[in-house]
Amino acid sequence: MTSGNGARIYAMDWNEDGSVFAYGGNDGKVYINNGTAPNFDNTLYTFDAAPGGTVWSLDFSKSSRWLAVGTNNKEVLIYDR
Numbered sequence: 001m002t003s004g005n006g007a008r009i010y011a012m013d014w015n016e017d018g019s020v021f022a023y024g025g026n027d028g029k030v031y032i033n034n035g036t037a038p039n040f041d042n043t044l045y046t047f048d049a050a051p052g053g054t055v056w057s058l059d060f061s062k063s064s065r066w067l068a069v070g071t072n073n074k075e076v077l078i079y080d081r
Contacts, residue, residue, distance in 0.1 A: 007025045007026055007027035007029070008025045008026045009023050009024070009025040010024065010025045010026065010054065010055060010056055010057075011023060011024050011025065011055050011056055011057045011058040011070075012024075012058065013058040013059055013060050013067075014035055014060070015035065015060040015064035016060065016062055016063070016064050017064065018035045018036070019034075019035050019036060019064075020032055020033060020034060020035045020044065020064075021033050021035045022058050022060070022067055023040075023058070024049060024050075024055025024058055024069065025054065025055055026054045028048055028049060028050035028051055028052060028053045028054060028055060028071070029046050029047065029048050029049065029055070030046065030047055030049045030055055030058065030067070030069055030079075031043050031045075031046050032044050032045050032046070032081075047079070049069045049071060049077055049079075050069075050071035050072060050073060050075075053071050053072045053073050054071065054072040055069055055070070055071055056070045056071060056072060057069070057070035058070075064081065065080060065081055066078055066079065066080060066081065067079045067081055
């Protein structure tokens, strides 16, 4: 699967209430999108989790406050939403 910018998507997760979803892939960025109108053109914000690398996994915490991001750098990064 590819995003609107042509990057390959390797990871995707919705938060607990479905209001947002996150995806990432071979451009090293994580995109947070509106989950109530899901499409790749509805990005709320973006951050560079793995500069020059790949995002392999994503997981929202049950409270949706935290987002865990696994990268090809053998790192797991935790972001406070």
